Amino acid sequence: MSNEFRATLHLKFMGRHLMMLPPTYQSHDPNKMAIIYYSLCGIAATDKTQIETKYSKSREFILAHHKTIELKDDQKICTISGFIGTLTLDFQDNKVITINLSNTLFALLSLRILGETSFFENSKHKRHIGNLVKNCQLPDGSFVSSLDIDNGFKPSPVDSKDLRYTYMAISILYLMGSRSKQDFNEFIDVDLAVKNILNHQTLLGAFGEYNEPHAGYTSCALSALYLLNRSLNVLSESFKSKTISWLVFRQLSNEGCSKFQIDSNPSFDEADNGGFQGRPNKFADTCYAFWCMNSLKLLTDDWKNLIDTSAVLNYLLKTTQNTLIGGFSKNDDDDPDIYHTCLGIAALKLLDGSFDGSLCIPKYVSDTMVL
Amino acid sequence: MTEEFLLKFQDIKPTPIQTDIPNELCQILYTKEYANLMGVTRTLMNNREHSKRALELTSVVIEIAPAFYTVWNYRYNIIHDMVLQLKDANQEKVIEFLNKDLDWLDELTLNNPKNYQIWSYRQAILNLHPKPDFKRDLPILKIMLHDDTKNYHVWSYRKWLIDFVKNDSLFDFNIELNFTNIFIDRDIYNNSAWTHRLFVIKTNPANKNIDFNSKLIQNEIIFTKKNIHLCPQNISSWNYLIALLDWLNNGKATDDLIEFASQFVSDFFSNTAILPNIQSSYALEFLADQYKLDPKRINDSIKAYKALSTKYDPIRTPYWNHLIKGLS
Numbered sequence A: 001m002s003n004e005f006r007a008t009l010h011l012k013f014m015g016r017h018l019m020m021l022p023p024t025y026q027s028h029d030p031n032k033m034a035i036i037y038y039s040l041c042g043i044a045a046t047d048k049t050q051i052e053t054k055y056s057k058s059r060e061f062i063l064a065h066h067k068t069i070e071l072k073d074d075q076k077i078c079t080i081s082g083f084i085g086t087l088t089l090d091f092q093d094n095k096v097i098t099i100n101l102s103n104t105l106f107a108l109l110s111l112r113i114l115g116e117t118s119f120f121e122n123s124k125h126k127r128h129i130g131n132l133v134k135n136c137q138l139p140d141g142s143f144v145s146s147l148d149i150d151n152g153f154k155p156s157p158v159d160s161k162d163l164r165y166t167y168m169a170i171s172i173l174y175l176m177g178s179r180s181k182q183d184f185n186e187f188i189d190v191d192l193a194v195k196n197i198l199n200h201q202t203l204l205g206a207f208g209e210y211n212e213p214h215a216g217y218t219s220c221a222l223s224a225l226y227l228l229n230r231s232l233n234v235l236s237e238s239f240k241s242k243t244i245s246w247l248v249f250r251q252l253s254n255e256g257c258s259k260f261q262i263d264s265n266p267s268f269d270e271a272d273n274g275g276f277q278g279r280p281n282k283f284a285d286t287c288y289a290f291w292c293m294n295s296l297k298l299l300t301d302d303w304k305n306l307i308d309t310s311a312v313l314n315y316l317l318k319t320t321q322n323t324l325i326g327g328f329s330k331n332d333d334d335d336p337d338i339y340h341t342c343l344g345i346a347a348l349k350l351l352d353g354s355f356d357g358s359l360c361i362p363k364y365v366s367d368t369m370v371l
Numbered sequence B: 001m002t003e004e005f006l007l008k009f010q011d012i013k014p015t016p017i018q019t020d021i022p023n024e025l026c027q028i029l030y031t032k033e034y035a036n037l038m039g040v041t042r043t044l045m046n047n048r049e050h051s052k053r054a055l056e057l058t059s060v061v062i063e064i065a066p067a068f069y070t071v072w073n074y075r076y077n078i079i080h081d082m083v084l085q086l087k088d089a090n091q092e093k094v095i096e097f098l099n100k101d102l103d104w105l106d107e108l109t110l111n112n113p114k115n116y117q118i119w120s121y122r123q124a125i126l127n128l129h130p131k132p133d134f135k136r137d138l139p140i141l142k143i144m145l146h147d148d149t150k151n152y153h154v155w156s157y158r159k160w161l162i163d164f165v166k167n168d169s170l171f172d173f174n175i176e177l178n179f180t181n182i183f184i185d186r187d188i189y190n191n192s193a194w195t196h197r198l199f200v201i202k203t204n205p206a207n208k209n210i211d212f213n214s215k216l217i218q219n220e221i222i223f224t225k226k227n228i229h230l231c232p233q234n235i236s237s238w239n240y241l242i243a244l245l246d247w248l249n250n251g252k253a254t255d256d257l258i259e260f261a262s263q264f265v266s267d268f269f270s271n272t273a274i275l276p277n278i279q280s281s282y283a284l285e286f287l288a289d290q291y292k293l294d295p296k297r298i299n300d301s302i303k304a305y306k307a308l309s310t311k312y313d314p315i316r317t318p319y320w321n322h323l324i325k326g327l328s
Ligand SMILES: [Zn+2]
Pocket: A285, A286, A287, A288, A330, A340
């Protein structure tokens, strides 16, 4: 098999996800904005002219998901705004608060990809979206994704708080123009947020919940710290080098002593050679090639000289790229899906230098976001 | 089934979902059933109806689309309201009511093992519960972990729960430590079980001032050695050992552990003719990391990294070379 990147097939695969979807997608209704973002991001990274010719008119459609809500209680008045993920969650009079951080981030990234600029320059939008992020921060510095549907001053009582939402909160503020600590502090408590991120450092490097390291959370933590001040200097040198080595060990091999696991390790697969896993002793998975390489790239400029880049290219192009219907799958046996397609392409583009990993958009898009 | 259920809401005018917008992306063709159900839910949420039928409705919506975070929030607000009303009656009633909600949640969990909204909802209900009982939660967690032994969300929830009840005198940390044995015995490579083990030890309030020579830690060393013997090429057990050393012994291995690791690398350090077959690249790396701290053995350390690069772990050649560069 050749290891050529099948651009045309992938564009078709992603394009199909932006067209009419059958009722089987109903259970994904609340995550529709995520599907839109993964598709647009993958398309833009593959062929930006398609964005201009086919999709740029859809800005209005995405903007229809932007909701502004006046909050009032006995002492305070505050206006928040953000995006809903589907119009099923559009409660016209805004008595029920359904905007959240993940849909807001996916919508903002999609708008950036589609070339929208005026939305981002509007100072009211900056303030109102900043207020949403502000209300999502908890006293320990962490973030939830949504607010209580009945009281927008309070975080949702049923949301999880984890590093994904910290990353989203900070990325949203960055997209809306925050750059200096002072900018971020206008809406969130930066020191507390950083302290909370640092509390998720694990003993042997990397980040995770309750000391179990995880490549996805590691990428969220490092990207968030990086967006806050374009450096990772709050991390100690020893933690950085432990994290680099933890990440390097996520690349799987079927050579040398690794082979001893063939019969004994139920999560070992020789076909995983070159791919990355999210945690020790798990199978390789396309998306972790992105999360691990993005983390490494943030930690050191020398990242490509620390991993076997040709092995990861082979893994993505020969093992998880689908050459019949396009797209990338999670591993060598699943069907392709839009999330792994976007992240598989992102991983490849990170390697050729055309993808901005900390913002998760093609580099040509983030290049337009000069301060 | 949904249609029949919706008969309870004949007095409610469903709020229609807006569709057919110009340049719409990702338009989902909703079934009539779905549109009706969501329409009724939307009206009820807008009216803030906190009734028994509204509670039932949330179960139906959650089963169809468990990712609807707002409906989970709605359900919680109904439950919260009902608890406030019951509080005037008595606490027993509140406990009974919340336990019923947990029963519902258990069943949903078994049918939707990958949904993680379940776990934060569960935390919210336990926070509301007047007498949260960890014993009630343990069976479902055990079932979930038996079905999916490395499920990060379930292990994280279990750790949250331990942290939540750590001062409850009925909670037995030794039983919890043994719980990880079940998983390590079943699959010695289960990294979640290994990290859970360290979490249990660190969270136990009795271990606050523990030191490396304590009986507990020495038993852990014996336990780890036994497991490395069974399976020398296992990153999880080696990492556990390194974590114990990092935590309580400044990362420094004892002579006993150096000797222990040496048995897995054949005559690597004395053999000047060939690179022998060894049993574990992790053992060799462990020794190299220790030897580089000793100026007299730094060359052994370099020799080991070179061999990892060429023979024992060649995919990480660039990384091993980077370490060698740092030493010379
Ligand atoms: Zn994945």
